[in-house]
Amino acid sequence: MEQAQARERVEEVRRSIAGLKQEIARAIVGNDAIVEGILVCLLCGGHALLEGVPGLGKTTLIKCLGQALDLKTSRIQFTPDLMPADIIGTNVLIQDDENHRIVRFQQGPLFANIVLADEINRATPKTQSALLEAMQERTVTAAGTTYTLDPPFIVLATQNPIEMEGTYPLPEAQLDRFFFKLSLDYPSAEEISRIIDRTTAGEEPVLRRVLDRGAIAAMKALVREVPIAAPVKDYAIRLSLATRPGTPLTTELVGRYVRYGASPRGPQSLVLAAKAMALFDGRMHAGFQDVRAAARRALGHRILLNFEGEAEGITPERLIDDVLERVPEVPGSAAV
């Protein structure tokens, strides 16, 4: 009985995610990996950092997600003069029906389920750090009062990698709070053709609701039920350790170009993401391949290059690929 129920639930998740992807694909051309990454973050309770040049459909993607998931979305355009109160909210003096003046908290744009923090690196560190509490604690504090954000809560922050002038790069502590870093790429010619067809003829499609927040909460709980074999977990840990300089597993490239490697949040993200991806695939268990598939997205932004690495133009993704190539799934010899 229990078996059948488990199988049914896994199958339901697989079907729902497939349906969700299909629905989003009606509005968004390409970017399947990005959509899947955002869904993984959503089900794992993490946040995603999107990196890509302007015009790749980041805002559209967020809107589509909100529509398909029936979640409240908001978009914050980060600018240098943006203040923390602008995103959190503030106490305002209002007059009620009886002409009494009262102070009421006016919620900021953070009070949503899906928050798009556009060009987050343009805001001052003060404003950026205001986002930290919301991302980590799922609460907001204003004028001494703490407000809980409605679940699910996911921040999708974007960074423009080409315009670095007048920006405030995210501090490492804030970068580490992002579950995944997703890089958007230019669409192919065929995808551009489809984008043009969809956006220049007729009306933009309105997406139907595929999942509600109850289903999302159930899925979130199910992700954590997925078992993972000890060797797989060990592999995630070793991958993470290999990104740090000065460990026995450190690769040559990492030892040369990395200042700081992945924190313990790295393997946490790897394992959780592997579980979620196993569920998306209709499996009840996570494997090495799931860990490998999550490695670039979960560890890339947690690696801080040293000066030599920056000067040589080394990317964290290249280092992750090197680590994946050199760290064996199972240490030691064969069983027989």
Add this chain to the structure above:
Amino acid sequence: MAGADERFLAQVGRLRRRARRDLVLRRLVQGLFFGGLAGVVIAALGGTLRLPVPAAFVAGAAAGAGAAAGVAVGLARRLDTRLLLIQADRALASRELASTAWEIAGTRSGNAGGLFAEAILEDAGRLLASSPPRLMLGKLRLPLLPYVPPLAALILVAGLFPFDIRGLFSVHAPPAREMVLLGEDLQGLGRRLGAAAREQGAGRSLELARELEQLGRDLRERSIERDEALERLDDLRRRFAQEYSLRLERYPLGEGRQRIGREEETGSDSQLGERAHREGSSSGNEESRPSDQGAEDLADAMNRLDELRDRASGLGPREADPSRLGRGGGPAGSGEKGSASASAGGTNEGGTNEGGAQNLASREPGSTPVPDRRGQATVIPESPAGKPLRAQSTAEGEGEAMKLLVRSLPAWTTSKVPEERVLRDYQRRAESSLAREEVPVDLMPYVKSYFMTIGMGAGGE
């Protein structure tokens, strides 16, 4: 739940048994190969080593021991089930289903796997049951197996045809032709001695001569190995010496001809031979009697045997054996060590040495080559009387002088070189080094001050 658990564990047990079998087989073949390799070496050395049992048996036992050790290692080695299941997962592309199930089954008391535990165990059990172990563990590869039969064949061949490895090295094993020539010489010597002994009616000498002739014949026919020939040669040489000593005991030196005359009628062949021998030494002009010739022959035979023995050993002239006797009757150890055939006994110098020198007599008039301890001929000038010297007169026990090249003076030796000269020499060398700029420029003052300190300054020269 328990059912799925048991079914899965049963399949894991099946997989483990199969893996164990493969492991034992693999180690067995490895053990057989390396044991067989050792066996081949043993069998190859069978002709060289003197083993108490046939070499093929020892070689076979080595191969068997290797196989047994391989099986023992295969049985003793710990099988890691986790690794085994990862291997199975990879082979079946099951994305670590079996490994996860093993994790769940291993922590049954907890809530590992939670909602999915039973389903995973069921799926994993079914997967393992439906997959042949060969597919999961991979094909059993025994890369050394093809080499085992050739090794066994080699052991067999080496057992059937023992091979003496020393035959490969000509330095230690003379070529067969040389041995044949040696055999001819021995046979000829034996024949001559036999004829003489027969003529003199000397029974023991005749017996020795026959054995010598037989040894020569065996060598010619190549029916014995060199080692055996050497052993027999040594034995004969020893017995010849005994026979010779026996004669000397019965006729002590200095008793004169009267005693010889008294015992002439009843004496043995050895007594007669010795008597005649001594008689000959005291009155060389007198015609030798048959019994004298026997002692002569014995002495000749011993010298000749020494020569042949050296040839057979292939090691050049050997150091003198203290037991060897010179022609003159004195122990050879009392004379020079290098010449095995030389007699240096003080009592019989002179006339008795003359006969013994025949074999190594110089081919050049006026000089006699005598092998020294390094095997090089040392030319000893002839004596004023025109007779070749066998050895220079030395005190008993004094051997060949050794030259030592002393490169540095030992601590206990009093130096004869004035200190100034030595220091001056050092100074010259130091200065030449300085001139060649081998010493860094900034260190030159230090070097200079050093020599000043030890008194090599201005007043040094």
